[in-house]
Each structure stands twice: as C-alpha cells, then as structure tokens.
Amino acid sequence: MAFPRLIHLLLSSALLRWPSPASASPRTEPLPLVMWHGMGDSCCNPLSMGAVKKMVEHKIPGIYVLSLEIGKTLIEDMENSFFLNVNHQVTLVCEMLAKNPQLQHGYNAMGFSQGGQFLRAVAQRCPSPPMINLISVGGQHQGVYGLPRCPGESSHICDWLRKTLNLGAYTKGVQERLVQAEYWHDPIKEDLYRNNSIFLADINQERGINETYRKNLMALKNFVMVKFLNDSVVDPVDSEWFGFYRSGQAKETIPLQNTSLYTQDRLGLKEMDKAGKLVFLAAEGDHLQFSEEWFYTNLLPFLV
Helix, strand or coil, X not given: CCCCCCHHHCCCCCCCCCCCCCCCCCCCCCCCEEEECCCCCCCCCCCCHHHHHHHHHHHCCCCCEEECCCCCCXXXXXXXXXXXXXXXXXXXXXXXXXXXXXXXXXXXXXXXXHHHHXXXXXXXXXXXXXXXXXXXXXXXXXXXXXXXXXXXXXXXXXXXXXXXXXXXXCCHHHHHHCHHHHHECCCXXXXXXXXXXXXXXXXXXXXXXXXXXXXXHHCCCEEEEEEECCCCCCCCHHXXXXXXXXXXCCCCEECHHHCHHHHCCCCCHXXXXXXXXXXXXXXXXXXXXXXXXXXXXXXXXXXX
C-alpha cells in the first residue's frame, strides 16, 4: 500500500559481506536486495520506492537493489497492484529472479504491505535463486477483512474496491481480476473463503498440505514480520503478525500461536518459531510509518 512519508526514514551505512564461490579468494560484496511495493504504489515512484532504492544504494556501497516493476510503465505497475492476478504476478517475479545473474547466489527480500505476502509466495513457490531473509513490513499474512483506508482517504478506486469486495469477493470474476479479493479473508464464512480464494488460501495451505511450500519457507534464515501498532489501513492489524479473527466472528482476534495454521504447522511456522527463525517486531506508527532510528536498530541487522 502507499506510504507517502516512508522515504526519509531509511537507511544506514552497514555493509553486507558475501563471499563469491567463483573467486579464488573471498571478495567483499553486499548481498542483493529485492523489494516489492504495496497497493497503489510503484517500483520507482521518486517519492517512495525509487527514493528508498537510491538511499539503500547510497548507504550500502555496491549493493544491487531490484525494486520489482510489474508492467512496462510506472502507471501500469501501479494499476497492476489492483487489477493483475496475484498468482500471475508471482509467476512473473519468479521468472525475473531466475533469469537475473545478480541474484543467483541468494538475496534478501523486503516487501511493503501486500508486497510482503507476495514475496512470501515467492519464497514458498520459487526456491531458486534462494531467498535468505524475508522482511515483511506491514504485510497481511492472514489476509484482510476490511480496507479502512487505501491508499488515500478520497481514492475513487478504494471506494469502488470496498463495494466490490463487500458484494462478491469470492466470485470467480472478482477473484481472478481484483488483487485485494485474492487475500480477502472472511472469518464469518470460512468455508467460502477456503474453497474460493485463489491465492491466500493456497499459500496458507487451507485446502491441503503442499510439502514443497513448507520446505521452501522453512529454508529461510529469518522471517521478520513488522506490525504497526496504530495501523489505520490493515484490518485486522494482527494479520501483520499472522494473527487473525477467531473463526465465526469479526471482533476478537487471536495470535498466530493460537491459530490452526500454527497448531497444525501447515507452513512450518511452529518449527521455525522454535528454531528462532520467526521475528515479531512492532512499530508505534500508522501503516508503514517508522523512524529512521527504529529501522537502523530493528531491520538493518537482518541485512548484514
């Protein structure tokens, strides 16, 4: 999702060291970073992801940063964040990463809002090249059941989006053509969601266990999830830590550890948690709003 004040918040000058097996002696190189923007944003908007990319490149000399662009123009990239089937987007990204020679020894990934869950799908479905650390900044891993604000208060797209989701999120046409419907999770109609969600129900193993998904996710070194304590965009905000509404109602939320996803360990999250691979971080601000100091202290260690 869009984040107008994110840019001035990043990044320090930590170097990432990566030995190249092709060299007789180890050479110092930063580990590449792949970023995926959120709803209503684009890869290279100079006020958001474009500025983040420049800052990272400036503060981490020699780093290769790939800010994913889904489309041929910035406008198309932004529109695709609303209207291009998520499974198709993930397939396109997997192909991009597989063909990119800069990434073949591994990369870190950082997804903002819906980009966080989309990069998780990449980790589960496409283990080559290997994703090392996944940082989800406000990603909705159990989906959403409401869009209080997206990406701006007066957006006509968001007004239409809310009405469409409320009327028929799980119809075939809406599922195939509306990104946010693909991670719309109705806790009151769990069977309808489970049987008709073409993206989230799949990557969350709601209809059966894909051992490949489980194995690939567990291969991460760290899975970092950032939750914004004053989030006015994501409903429920606990989805950012893999929590969600207790089934059958939309008032009480439960943490990841009390969900069937965890107790049945359908994704390997319970095992990852016990191994210290799950990292739950909290930021005091609204959606995607955090201080420069907070970023340095909490996220940079996972990129070093």
